[in-house]
Structures are given as C-alpha cells and as structure tokens.
Amino acid sequence: MRRLLAVLLLLATLAALGLSGAGASAIAIAGALGVTLILILSPRPPEPPAAPQPAPEPDNCRRVDMELIEAIGDPVLITGDGRVDAANAAARKLLGEHIVGEDIRVAIRHPAAAERLITRAEPSDSRPIELVGLGGRDSRWQMNVAALPDGRTLVHLVDRSEGHAAEKMRVDFVANASHELRTPLAAILGFIETLDDEKAGGDTATRKRFLRVMHDEARRMQRLVEDLMSLSRIEAEKFRAPHTAVDLGALVREVHAVIRDGGNDRSRDVAIDLDESLPFVSGDRAQLSQLLHNLVGNALKYGRPGTPVTVGTSAGPGSMIRLSVEDEGEGIAPEHLPRLTERFYRVDPGRSRAVGGTGLGLAIVKHIVERHRGRLDIQSAPDKGTIVTVLLPPAPIPLSSNGNASVTGG
Amino acid sequence: MTEHTLRAFDDEIVELRGLISEMGGRAEAAIDNAMTALTRHDLDLAGNVVADDKKIDELEIAVERLAVQILTLRAPMADDMRETVAALKIAGVIERIGDYAKNIAKRVSQISRKSKIEALSVLPAMARLASDMLHDVLNAFAARDPEAAVEVCQRDKAVDDFYNSIFRTLLTFMMENPQTIGEAAHLLFIAKNLERIGDHATNVAEMVYFSATGQYLPDRERGTASDEA
Known part of the structure; x- marks a missing residue:
C-alpha cells in the first residue's frame, strides 16, 4: 500500500511539474486544485440530485433505437463519441453484458476496429472489415459500419465463421x-x-x-x-424425404440373416428383439438396410468377442419408432462422442484400419438419419458398451376407404 | 459503474479503458501474427509486427498521459483510484507483451524455411495457450470480472510446463545436432518469450483482480519451473 501511495505522489508531482513547465503556470494549477477540491468535497453523492429532465425527444429517439436494434438477430451496436450507446441482445451475448457505456474499443478489441471506429479517417469508407477471433478464437465476423444522421455510428456484425x-x-x-x-x-x-x-x-x-x-x-x-x-x-437427395412405407422388423430380420450367413464367427452373437406391433416407418429401404449393416457391423467390430449385440425396435417418443443397436464392448470415451459422425474421424485409427473400417460408416448413418428426418443418438459408457439409437418417423397411414369416407362425408 | 457528477471524469475513465483495450487487441494481434509469420516463414508479416509495435508504444504513452491527468486533476477515490492505477500498470505490462511479440517476429528471419526442428511445430500450440490467456484476461478487464482473472492465473502453469518440455527437447536437439544450435537457440528464445507472455498475462490478471475487488490476489505458489533456464 505504501508503495502505491509513493507511486501516486510521484506521479502527481511529475504531472504538476509538467503542467507548470508547459507554461500554463499558476492558473492551471489553481484550476486543477479547484477541481480536485470540488471532487474531494463531493466525490460521489449517494443519490444523484434530481437531474434536469433531458429534452424528451432524444430520449425517445434512444428508446426507438434500442427497440429497433433489439429486433435484429445479428449483433448491432450504436456508438456515439467512441462509446457504446446501445447494444442489442445478440451483441451483449457476443461481447459481454458490460459493454453499454464502455468505450467501443473495450467492446470490440481488435486493431482494425479501433482504427475504423476511433480515428474515423474516412467516414465515407464503408467497406466491411473482417475481424478474426471476436468471441471465440476461430470465429470470424464481418463488421459493417454506417454513419447515422445524428453523427453517431451503427456497427453491424455478421458471423462469417460458418462459411x-x-x-x-x-x-x-x-x-x-x-x-x-x-x-x-x-x-x-x-x-x-x-x-x-x-x-x-x-x-x-x-x-x-x-x-x-x-x-x-x-x-x-x-x-x-x-x-x-x-x-x-x-x-x-437430402432435401427429398423418402416416403415408402418400410417394415422395419422385417428389414432387421433380413439384415440379420445376411450378416449371419456372412460366415463371420462373431455374427452368431447378434440377437434381435423386435416389437411386432409397430407401424411401418417412412423410409428408403436400401438406405435403412445400409444403416443397419453399418451399425451392426460397428458393434461387431468394436465389441468384445463373445458379447451379445442386440438389435431392437420399440415405440419411441411421439409417434416415432425407435431402432437401437446395443453392444457390450469397451465403449467410447465421452470426448470422442461429438465427433463420431465426422468423416474419417476415428477413435483409434490403427484399430479401425486393422478391422477394415473406412472411417465413413457413422457419417453415412448420420446422413441417412438426417434424410429420413429422424434422430441419431449415441450413448456410451467406457467398459460397459455403446447404445446407438435411431428414431424414425412412421409412414403416413394409407388412406383407407374409411378415411376417404370421413374426408368426403364431412 | 456508478456515474460521476462530473460527466468529463466518466468520459476520461471510459477513454482510459478504451485505450487499454486497444493496446490489448494490438498485442493479441501481434502475438498471433508473429507466430503465423514464424510458421509460414513470412518475412513481410514479421516486418509488419515489428512496425506495428510502435503503435502499442504510442498507446502506452497515451495511457500514461491520461492516467496522470486523471490522478492530478480528478484526485480519484476508491475504485476510480484503483482503476486508474491498474490501468497505468496494465499498460506497462501490455507494452512488454508487445515487445515479446516483436522479438519473436524479429527472429523469424533467423530460422530457415527448411528447418526441421520438432519444437517449431510445437511452438504454435504453446503460443495459443499464452495468447488465449491474454485474450481471456483482457475480457476479464473489459467485464471487470475478478473470477475470470483468477481463472487465467491458474492457467499459467500449463504454459510453464510447455516451456520446460520445449526447453528439454531443444537442449537434447542441440546436443545431437550442433550444426543447428543457432536456430535451436532462437526457437528457445521464442519459447521463453511465450512463457514470459503467459507470466505477464497473470500480472494483468492480478491488476484486474485488484482493481475490481480492492484486494491483492493471494500469492500463487511459484514453481521452480521458469527459473530453470
């Protein structure tokens, strides 16, 4: 603490010397003292005295501004005199809740932005600026700056990371x-x-x-x-949802038979557990068969020899139909789970190649599920095993004569 | 932040924080560009980093001038006082960080394009850690968030560990390949600079913590790590 005071004293002395040296002399010092005194006497009143009501119009303008930019999904800020006057929710989310009232350079800490927004060398220059690393490290934002008629500046940020x-x-x-x-x-x-x-x-x-x-x-x-x-x-084909009615149970049995006849010793471990009362699913038969082959193939390849692989169907949430493939293998560590469906992503590259994997199996599964407007879920516990669940939409109920009657008879 | 009766005082504090942030942004960019220049052997980019360091120095002077002006004219109290003093010290630290980045950029030309030293491929990861620390501590400064500052301090150990492992690798490499000692030594200095950037980021974190809470950050245990070289 003592060191701090010493630094301050030194600085104050230096500054005073600097001021008097510059020739501003006694008046400046007296003025400074005066200001200081006023500040010391009332450094911070507990309650701000009833501030004279500002003219209602600018206030109204501010509120309209706020509402206007709040309605925009991209981050938008309005700055005046280098300070953030208003920021919409997206901007506060990206840059922090504290930015309103701060200097624009605190909000957007980027050399290019500082140059554009503070020095304003060429106000007419409206080319967008690319900002790298705003928010996250690899994110890219494009900053558009426009001058408002009242002399303030509108800053609009567009996310370019995805591209x-x-x-x-x-x-x-x-x-x-x-x-x-x-x-x-x-x-x-x-x-x-x-x-x-x-x-x-x-x-x-x-x-x-x-x-x-x-x-x-x-x-x-x-x-x-x-x-x-x-x-x-x-x-x-991903934008065209398949609409053929497919009997999932029959398909599972068929794939099961193919795998069993494949001659692999391990294929005897595949068990099926079907709910026979399920409706057909809306899908593409060949692609669903490929999906089953990939999932069961994975379970056989990466599960421990001798442990069962269970393929089951059951009723899912809503009217969806659940297809699950369960193994009792080594499981997958949680950090790998989000990346499993990336192309060529392998948990254990050496092993995947040894068993003849292409690194595309789950990517294909993901794309098939997406095309079917379904959902893919992979749960895994290390040393316990992995459960892959696919939810598929049911096929639309074919219009029977009954249905026709109710449609026309109404 | 509570408002002051004197609007001008407010403006000055805001301006001061703006200047610090601009310095910080430039220092961050300097580190990233210096490392890009190093990995791509881009001498033009390295030259830009060296030239841009002047702007950081100018900003430091601007911060000093404004801080002194605030101290003399406004006689700030309590958190304003801390804010001003912290700004003064942070500016000095960031200026150093800029110098380290400049130093890295200056070494780019000393390392040949064909250099096969393994450390060269590890340094960007270390730089990432160090510049992430700086990035996050500047965010903590902007948000006046003491917890985020503490969190940054805890990450310094990772950078130190990185430095130690690179130090050992390079030492072995130098013993085995005496003809590349010059290059390896430059890489060692770059690693050291990055390690110092990490240390300085924690210095900034300490000032952010002090300015936000009025308390000094409890002294963290200093590893013998960084004293090794």
Whole structure:
C-alpha cells in the first residue's frame, strides 16, 4: 500500500511539474486544485440530485433505437463519441453484458476496429472489415459500419465463421479422402513390384500370401469408393424425404440373416428383439438396410468377442419408432462422442484400419438419419458398451376407404 | 459503474479503458501474427509486427498521459483510484507483451524455411495457450470480472510446463545436432518469450483482480519451473 501511495505522489508531482513547465503556470494549477477540491468535497453523492429532465425527444429517439436494434438477430451496436450507446441482445451475448457505456474499443478489441471506429479517417469508407477471433478464437465476423444522421455510428456484425468452417471441412475432406485412397494403393503397388521380381514371385506360398494382401487392400479401396459414392448420393437427395412405407422388423430380420450367413464367427452373437406391433416407418429401404449393416457391423467390430449385440425396435417418443443397436464392448470415451459422425474421424485409427473400417460408416448413418428426418443418438459408457439409437418417423397411414369416407362425408 | 457528477471524469475513465483495450487487441494481434509469420516463414508479416509495435508504444504513452491527468486533476477515490492505477500498470505490462511479440517476429528471419526442428511445430500450440490467456484476461478487464482473472492465473502453469518440455527437447536437439544450435537457440528464445507472455498475462490478471475487488490476489505458489533456464 505504501508503495502505491509513493507511486501516486510521484506521479502527481511529475504531472504538476509538467503542467507548470508547459507554461500554463499558476492558473492551471489553481484550476486543477479547484477541481480536485470540488471532487474531494463531493466525490460521489449517494443519490444523484434530481437531474434536469433531458429534452424528451432524444430520449425517445434512444428508446426507438434500442427497440429497433433489439429486433435484429445479428449483433448491432450504436456508438456515439467512441462509446457504446446501445447494444442489442445478440451483441451483449457476443461481447459481454458490460459493454453499454464502455468505450467501443473495450467492446470490440481488435486493431482494425479501433482504427475504423476511433480515428474515423474516412467516414465515407464503408467497406466491411473482417475481424478474426471476436468471441471465440476461430470465429470470424464481418463488421459493417454506417454513419447515422445524428453523427453517431451503427456497427453491424455478421458471423462469417460458418462459411470458413465449411470451406475448411471441404478442404479437409478432399485431403482425407485422397490420403485414404492412396494408402491401400501404395500397398498394392508395392506387392506388385515384389511379385514382379523372379525370386520372390516364384515361390507359390509367398505369391499366395502377397496376392491375399493385395486382394484385401483392393477390397478396402472398393469399400471406400462405395462408401464415398453412397455418401454423396445420400447427400444429393437430402432435401427429398423418402416416403415408402418400410417394415422395419422385417428389414432387421433380413439384415440379420445376411450378416449371419456372412460366415463371420462373431455374427452368431447378434440377437434381435423386435416389437411386432409397430407401424411401418417412412423410409428408403436400401438406405435403412445400409444403416443397419453399418451399425451392426460397428458393434461387431468394436465389441468384445463373445458379447451379445442386440438389435431392437420399440415405440419411441411421439409417434416415432425407435431402432437401437446395443453392444457390450469397451465403449467410447465421452470426448470422442461429438465427433463420431465426422468423416474419417476415428477413435483409434490403427484399430479401425486393422478391422477394415473406412472411417465413413457413422457419417453415412448420420446422413441417412438426417434424410429420413429422424434422430441419431449415441450413448456410451467406457467398459460397459455403446447404445446407438435411431428414431424414425412412421409412414403416413394409407388412406383407407374409411378415411376417404370421413374426408368426403364431412 | 456508478456515474460521476462530473460527466468529463466518466468520459476520461471510459477513454482510459478504451485505450487499454486497444493496446490489448494490438498485442493479441501481434502475438498471433508473429507466430503465423514464424510458421509460414513470412518475412513481410514479421516486418509488419515489428512496425506495428510502435503503435502499442504510442498507446502506452497515451495511457500514461491520461492516467496522470486523471490522478492530478480528478484526485480519484476508491475504485476510480484503483482503476486508474491498474490501468497505468496494465499498460506497462501490455507494452512488454508487445515487445515479446516483436522479438519473436524479429527472429523469424533467423530460422530457415527448411528447418526441421520438432519444437517449431510445437511452438504454435504453446503460443495459443499464452495468447488465449491474454485474450481471456483482457475480457476479464473489459467485464471487470475478478473470477475470470483468477481463472487465467491458474492457467499459467500449463504454459510453464510447455516451456520446460520445449526447453528439454531443444537442449537434447542441440546436443545431437550442433550444426543447428543457432536456430535451436532462437526457437528457445521464442519459447521463453511465450512463457514470459503467459507470466505477464497473470500480472494483468492480478491488476484486474485488484482493481475490481480492492484486494491483492493471494500469492500463487511459484514453481521452480521458469527459473530453470
């Protein structure tokens, strides 16, 4: 505390010296003292004296301003003399509740904004400014500034983060897809080269082994290309909801049979638990079959051998129909859950490749569910297992003669 | 904030906080740009960072002038007094942070484009931690939020740990590759600068806490970490 006082005393002395040195001399000091005295005498009255009523008109204007900008969804601020006069709810959410009355630079802490809003070198310059890192680190906002007739300034912020995120995702996707395609290709080419060598290629056992690997890698590439194609097909159709009535129970039984006959030892662990009284769902039969294959395939691949995988249907909330695939595997750590449906996102990359995963399975599932106007939910507890739940809308009830009668008879 | 009878006093305090925020925004941008320049080996950008540091220095002078003016003319009391003194000290600290960013930018030309030192790929993550601390402490300053300031202080340890691990990595690297000692030393200094930025962010946090509550932040235990080098 003593140090603080010393600093203050020093500063005060310096300032006084500076003032008198500048030639303002005694008058300035006297004035300063006077002001200081007044301040000391009444530094902060407990109750502000009934302030003279400001002319009603500007006040009214302010309120209209406030209501006007409050109705806008994007963050909007009005500044006068470099201070925030008004900020709408979106702006207060983005920049903090404290910003009204603060300097605009406190509200928007960005060099470009400071230059535009404080110095106002060219008021006529209305080009938008790109602000990076306002709010969150990777967010991007576009700031538009307009002069109001009363000399104040309107600041309008537009969120541009999404566009950049989408662009980044597209670039990432192309990079990932080409990488994924190149990996098996490199292996195939390597083995072809080796087989071409008389010594290595001559031995039947080795040749067989190599051909086996090449076959597996080629298959993996094929699966990947197929997955990529179905992904783009589902995406292309996403605005057209499928409307065929599909018997989900029958479809589950059918997929179950296909998987069981697939020859995989593990496939015997699949059990089904169907509610037979459910209505049909509104969907695309081929896509729902793919969804089931992907989910059951995942459960078999990542569940522990010998533990059951249960595919069940039941009535969901509202009139929706619930389809669930449950395994008793190792589960998925919570931090991975939000990213599971990203393309090429893998919880354990090495393992996923070892079991022949393309990294697109759940992305496809997500897109299929979205196209069906359904909901996808993944719950997982480490060491307990994972439950994937899909809610699908029921098929519209076909118009029977009864229905017709009531429509026409009314 | 309660209003003062003298509207001009209010205006001055608001202006003071505006200046500090502008300094902070420029310092943040300087760190980010310096690190971008480093990773992309962008000498023009590095030059901009060095040139822009002058603006931070000018702002510091403006803050000092205004703070002294407030102290002499308004004789502020209680929270106004703390606010003014804190602003004065924060300005000094942010000016230092700007210098560290400038220092990083100056080293960009010393590190060759083809440098394969592993630390080079880890430094951006460390810079992110440090500049996040600065970002959040400036938010705490803007909102006068003491809790947010305390939270920033707690994160300094992560930056220190980062520095120690980079220090060790670089030391090993220098021993194994004596021909790149020059470059590695520059990277080490960059890591040190980032570590200092983290420390200074906690200094700002302490002043924000003091200005908001009137209490000094309880002394945090100082690791021997940053004394190692």
